C-alpha cells in the first residue's frame with residue numbers, strides 16, 4: 001500500500017496503484033506517491049519554484065500562473081511537488 005497525494009487539493013488516498021479521482025467541480029486529482037515526495041530535497045525557494053512552473057506552462061501553452069490565480073501553489077510546493085508535476089496537473093485541469 002502507498003499513500004498518494006494530489007498536488008492541488010492535497011487529497012490523500014491509500015492505494016496499491018495510482019488512483020484517479022474526478023470531482024463534480026471539474027477537478028481531477030493527478031496523484032503522486034507520497035514516499036517520492038518525502039525523499040526530495042527542497043532545492044528552490046517558493047518564488048524560484050513558481051517561476052519554473054511558469055516556464056513549464058509557457059512551454060506547453062501560452063499561459064502563466066498569473067493567468068490561473070485560483071491554483072493552490074503554496075500547498076503543492078510545501079508537499080514537495082516538482083514544477084513539472086504541477087504544470088501537468090494544471091493542464092489536465094484546464095483540459096489543455
Ligand SMILES: [Zn+2]
Pocket residue numbers: 006007008009010011027028029030
Ligand atoms: Zn485533487
